[in-house]
Structure formats: structure tokens, C-alpha cells
Amino acid sequence: MKKFPTFLFRVPLMQRSRIVYKASVWFFIMGLLMGCVGSDVKPLAPASVNYPDWFLNPHQPNDRQLYGVGEGQTRDAAIQSALVDLLSQLSIEVAASFETRLSVHQQDFESVERVSEKQIQASVANTEIRNYQVKQIQRLSYDKTVALIAVSRKQLLADIQASFEQALARLKSQQHAQTGDYQLVNYLFYRRHLPQVDALQQQLKVLNALDRGFDDVGARRYLQQFSETALQLKHTLVFELIADAPSQKWVAVIENALSQAGFKAQKTARPGQNAQILLTAQVSESEAYGFKIVRVNLNNRVMSGGQQLGGESWMFKGQALSKEVNATDLALQRVAQKIQDLIETQGLNAFLGLDLVR
Helix, strand or coil: CCCCCCCCCCCCHHHHHHHHHHHHHHHHHHHHHHHHHHCCCCCCCCCCCCCCHHHHCCCCCCCCEEEEEEEECCHHHHHHHHHHHHHHCCCCCCCCCCCCCCEEEECCCCCEEEECCCCCCCCCCCCCCCCCEEEEEEEEECCEEEEEEEEEHHHHHHHHHHHHHHHHHHHHHHHHHCCCCCHHHHHHHHHHHHHHHHHHHHHHHHHHHHCCCCCCHHHHHHHHHHHHHHHHHHHHCEEEEEECCHHHHHHHHHHHHHHHCCCEEECCCCCCCCCEEEEEEEEEEEEECCEEEEEEEEEEEEEECCEEEEEEEEEEEEEEECCCCCHHHHHHHHHHHHHHHHHHHHCHHHHHCCCCCC
């Protein structure tokens, strides 16, 4: 008669329970894996979406109205997309943004007055559409809604023209008030307003597309002259670099950065020149673990007519093997490389603390 193995009975009770438990779990997992191998798992096919005819074949724009269709995950997103589609038909660059606001006012504990204020704006080259009609809105699935909107061409022209004339008058007033005698100050004014000029030029394109007879000669000439003045000021602007003895080593790096940005720089002042970059540095040296370590605190200030317009302070560290010949010079060269890398990655504006280039 074959004897039943008795090794399990020689194991203590607690250890025997663990062995039985682990074996049960192992057989259970193997059973699941074997069952999965034989099963045929099929992914869910996405449900097809039937777009309405008014979306697939939208109304064509005419002399009275413009139409746009759009889709999005929500109602507001679909309307926003339709507004962008409407203005994109004017063959202009599209840059859309919108804002939705909801406010709830509670009068007392018995009645609640809900005031839903939703303002959806389409900004195409800073052009806002405020008066539009939602002709169709349909939710096709949980994450897809389509919309059809219409806008009166006459009303859109009036709204954009009023906004354009107001912005243009404000720019002219600011330019008239800019009476600085210093070239850098004047350049910074024109540079700061160039994005506004670009937006106004785009709005002119919208107005011309809406009304081919729109008289834009005077406004277009003014905006063009504004841009040319900014460019002329930049090309004739010369920075005088004034550096103390420790910071002389990095003047060439900053000269090169200014040159690449389209500016001129020199170490000696010219008559009538009122743009300076003052450089100061504190340099300390130490040795540790066979390395020569140089720490530099570099400060810059951008001045014009005795007024500070910008400036920043930066900390850099360079190191070289102490056994290297001219180890200190090598460490300082690595500091120069780090300054150059900083200007290339973060930009000249960040380095100088001044909005100098676009």
C-alpha cells in the first residue's frame, strides 16, 4: 500500500495555512489566465455620428448676412467654432478666444432669480462679434455639438468700425503725448505699441472685406508710418556699454547678443547718445576637490538720460581642474558660455529686464 506523503503534517499549523493559501491563489490566477487566452476580446466600435444637412451644406454668405458652422464638445465651444468659421471666410488670420460668464442672484429664501449672462466673443485679429444669432444648435453625442450662426453684415461692419476708430484715436493720443527727447525711450514706446498696430491693420482687412468701398487710405498710411518709425529708431539706436574691470570679460558676449537682435553697441559714447548698459560684477574664487571654482554675480542696468529703464542681476558659476594651466581663465570662459546660453534660451529681454525685442 502506497503511503500518503506526511511532509505537510510535519509543518507547523501557521506555516501550513500560508502554504495552502498561496497555492490556492496561484491556481486561481492560472485559471483566469487560461480563461483569458481562449476568450475573444473585441474593442467597442465608435458609434457613427450623422451630421445634419444644415451643417454639411451651410448657407452661403450674401450681401445681408454671414453664416458660420462649427462643432465642439459643448454648446459654447460649438458656437465659438462657428464664429471663427464665419470670420475666416473673410480670408483673414484667425485667432479665437471666448469668455463665458454665469452669475446667480438670490433674492430671498422663497424665490431664486437666476440671471444667466453668457458672453461668447470671437476674436479674429482682435475683432469681436457681439450681435449674432444662433440659427441651429444640435447635440450629436455626449462630446459633440454642432451649431449654425448668422450675423448681419451691416451690423458687423458698424461694430468693427466703431471699435477700430476708438482704438486708432487712442493710439494717436498716446503718440502725441510721447514727447521724450531720448531715442531709447521713444523706441520703447513704439516697440510696446507694435502689437496694437498689427491688430489695427488686421481690422482694416476685415473692414475692407465687409465693405469694398471702405476708405482706409488715411488709417493705413498712419499705421504703416508708425511701424516704419519703430524700425528706424531701432536701426539708429546705439548702446554704449560701460563695464567695470571685473565685467570687462563678458562685454563681447553682450555686444554679440545686441548685434544679433539688430542693435548697435560700442564702448565709447557718441554725441547725443543716451542709451547705456552698465555692467558690474563681483567675482570670487575657491578650490574644492581638485577644482578651481569661480562664482560671478553679474549686474546690468539699462539707462537713458539718467533714468534706469531696465536691469537684472544674475549668478553664474564656472569651474576647471586646479591642475590645468590658467585654471581661473578656463573657469571664467565657462562663465561666459553660460551667459551666452542664458541669453539664447531665455532671451535678451529677460537678461536685461527690458522689453527690447519682439
